[in-house]
Amino acid sequence: MEIKSFLRTEGDINLSMERQQWQETHLSQETIDVLEEDSRYFLHQSMSTPCMNVIANAEGIYLEDMDGRKYMDFHGNSVHQVGYKNKYVIDAVKRQLDELPFLPRRYTSPIAVQLAQKLVELAPGDLNKVLLTPGGTTAIGLAMKLARKATGKFKTISTWDSFHGAGLDAISVGGEGVFRNRMGPLLPGTEHMMPYNSYRCILGDCGDCGSKCLDYLEYILEREDDIGAIIMEPIRSTDVQIPPKAYFQRLRRLCDQYGVLLVLDEIPTAFGRTGKMFVHEHYDIVPDIVVIGKGFGGGVFPMAGIIAREGLDVAQDISLGHYTHEKSSVGCAAALATIEFIENNSLLDHAERMGVFLEHRLTEMMHRHEIIGDVRVKGMLAGIELVTNRQTKEKAIEGTEKVMYRCMEKGLSFKVSNGNVITLVPPLITTQPQLEQALTIVETSIREVFPQ
Incomplete structure (x- = not known):
């Protein structure tokens, strides 16, 4: 199904074939049954119902789904500065x-x-x-x-x-x-x-x-x-x-x-x-x-x-x-x-330090991958813009969505904004080793989707 560009402005959407394939591959029948019941009772709307998955627990920087998989949540609807279950x-x-x-x-x-x-x-x-x-x-x-x-x-x-x-x-x-x-x-x-x-x-x-x-x-x-x-x-x-x-x-x-x-x-x-x-x-x-x-x-x-x-x-x-x-x-x-x-807990200072780390690490990543057109960081907020050509700045929309689902497979959750921007919003309690793990997942997934 063709997805209009304006549907991709705020975040990843819930009507694509990529999402359907990810759900069919990774979710148990028990989870799918709950999703179908949710879809039956809640009004449908873009980016929400039908839902992606069923969450059973949220603690610290992690979400845990009904099938027992844990994800670092670098989305969180921007509410999780101090982590879940603080x-x-x-x-x-x-x-x-x-x-x-x-x-x-x-x-x-x-x-x-x-x-x-x-x-x-x-x-x-x-x-x-x-x-x-x-x-x-x-x-x-x-x-x-x-x-x-x-x-x-x-x-x-x-x-x-x-x-x-x-x-x-x-x-x-x-x-x-x-x-x-x-x-x-x-x-x-x-x-x-x-x-x-x-x-x-x-x-x-x-x-x-x-x-x-x-x-x-x-x-x-x-x-x-x-x-x-x-x-x-x-x-x-x-x-x-x-x-x-x-x-x-x-x-x-x-x-x-x-x-x-x-x-x-x-x-x-x-x-x-x-x-x-x-x-x-x-x-x-x-x-x-x-x-x-x-x-x-x-x-x-x-x-x-x-x-x-x-x-x-x-x-x-x-x-x-x-x-x-x-x-x-x-x-x-x-x-x-x-x-x-x-x-x-001095989280302002921590966010500032982690911002320096994120910018350095993402800049290195951009130098290694032509698909990355730009990186933008302020504190613990980061955007990675994927483009098919740095000169024309054409958005790598389909590939960016694939990267997101590859990252989900590896235990990292985030949203895609404007069709081609990987938006990372980690909780302020996220440690540098955890950030490094998340960025390794992102870079590995980029390599898998965009082999050089």
Whole structure:
């Protein structure tokens, strides 16, 4: 079956012949029976149902399937910074369940205040106000509503290829066809510009600063005075696009010049993924709103939220969120324990060191294999772009999918983004020997699929 290119933007898909062949070869009949029951009862959707496998256990950096096979999980939906079944987080959740399992939304509790205080202490500048929510998509909604309220302007600018969540408001600012296509009408005023792409810029050679992208943005801002916010991922976590510092410093200046709020979506990348607690710290800027989620809940509880500049506390007369689990006592306990574990175990320093190792090791790999067109690394987030020709930059889509399933056979799980990018998102607790083992699996699989 021909698979349209827009279906491959976010991650590997669940309708290919490669997946079917892998399942037929490696899964027991008992597992297949469970998958068929799952497919029977759950609504089908791209990248999800029908599912790949049945997981029986998740602990540390490993997943274990129903047939007893273990996989290093370098995917994890970006929630597993502190590893699965983290005892420190689970113990905090258990204590909170005994003490106060649910907090009605008209009230607060010490654990919620402690978490908000901790976030404010960690965030730079005057990012001093917090609002929590059960999921990343709803956190994006909070940011959009606050931007409208604070500026009186309803328009936003975001980028094509971006992902900000699956709700209708989030896909309106998002830029991936697999979520947006045939879903209209979407929110009015959600304008888009070209994304930063270090390897395949549609505007030609911009050098290291992405200046043509921002020239276009300035062109828009000069002509439209009703843009309230620019919403961007400081590092795109799916195919690992890492703009240089100059890009975001100029973006911050443009926002200040034209009275536009800068909203940075750090849902999959905050809390140590890049070697900093927050990604924007790498750029020496302070956004107006930073959106957090995913790993915030320690891989145990769904937690998200926004951290905003104190001057944006202007919405007392409306409800920005007011979600039932807005200040979940259990979620707050999980989130606070996650941050404490990261700090107590020096995981930021570890992620930075492992980033140096990953970049060195992947650069060596690229020199050995012409199929690798580019490698991009920031902390414990890495992308390996496979191309059939480095000059034309044609994507090696079919081969990349084959590499993924070869790696699964050898005990390594990750996702493929944009059709040809091997995206590695290891837990922050992953050791250097474990990273070396994972990269050996990747390189061995590349050799098997692309013999030189």
